[in-house]
Amino acid sequence: MSLADDTSEDHGDHGGHHLPAVEDWPRGFGEASWWPFITAVGAAGIYVAAALFVLGRGQEPLVDPMYGPVAVVASVGLFLVGLYGWLYHAFVVNFWEGGTDEHGSGTLRLAMILFLGSEIATFGAGFVYYFFIRAGAWSTEGFPDLLGSLIIINTSILIVSSFTLHFAHTALRKNNRTRFLQLLGLTLLLGVVFIGGQIYEYYEFIVHEGFTLTGGAFGSAFYGLTGLHGLHVSLGAVLLGIVFLRGLKGQYSAEKHTSVSTASMYWHFVDVVWVFLVVVLYVGAEI
Structure with a gap:
C-alpha cells in the first residue's frame, strides 16, 4: 500500500x-x-x-x-x-x-511567497543588529582571513546550484524527465557540499583561528547570521531531497510540478541571501 x-x-x-x-x-x-x-x-x-x-x-x-x-x-x-x-x-x-489541482498549486505558491516574506523579516532583524554594531568603533584585530579561497569556492558552488535547479525545472516543463533528475540530483549534491564547506569553515575559524561566537559583537553577528543561513540551506536540501525522491517515482510532469516550483523559490531565496551575507559580513568586515 x-x-x-x-x-x-x-x-x-x-x-x-x-x-x-x-x-x-x-x-x-x-x-x-x-x-x-x-x-x-x-x-x-x-x-x-x-x-x-x-x-x-x-x-x-x-x-x-x-x-x-x-x-x-x-x-x-x-x-x-x-x-x-x-x-x-x-x-x-x-x-x-500526483500533485495538486490548479487552485491548490496557486495557493501553495502564494503560501511560499508569504513564508519567504517572513524569512526576509527574520534575516533583516539580524542584519539590523550587525549594522548597529558596525556603526560604532570598529577594529578588525583578531578577525581571521574571512575572504579566503574557501568562501569563494563555497559561494560559487551555491550560485551554480541555483542555475542547475533552474535548468532542471525548465527541463521538467519540457517533459525531459531524465535531464530534470540529473540536474536536480546535481543541485542537491552541490547543496550538501556547500553545507560541508560551511562546517569546515567553522572548524577552521574556531579551532585554528580562535574566532568564536563569544569572541565579541562581530562574532555573535557572524555566527548568528551564517548559522541561520546554514539552517535554511539544510532545510532546502531536505526539500530538494523529497522532490528528488518523488521525481524518481515519476510523480512530476510538465503539467504537475507545484512542489518543484515552491522548493525552487525557497532555494533561490537562500542563494540570494547568501550573496548578501558575503557582501555584508565577509567583504564589509574588511572595509
Missing part, C-alpha cells in the same frame, strides 16, 4: 489527515495545520535559549548557567518535531500521488 493509500484508509475519523490539522477552513481551502506554529515556537525558543546562554555566562551570571543548554535542547527538539510534521504533512502525504 502506498503512502497516499495509507493516509486515505488508515486514519479513521480524521479523514486521512496527519494531525494536528483541522480539515477545510473554510471548505475547499484544504487544512489549517498546527505544524508550522509548532515549528515557529521551536525556532523562537532557540533565540530565547541563546539569550539565556549569554545571561548565564560571566563571573556573576544573571540566570543559572544550565538554563541555556537545557533550553537549546528543548527548543531544537520541538523545532525538529514540528519540522518533521510539517514536511510530512505538506510535502509527502497530501501530494504524494
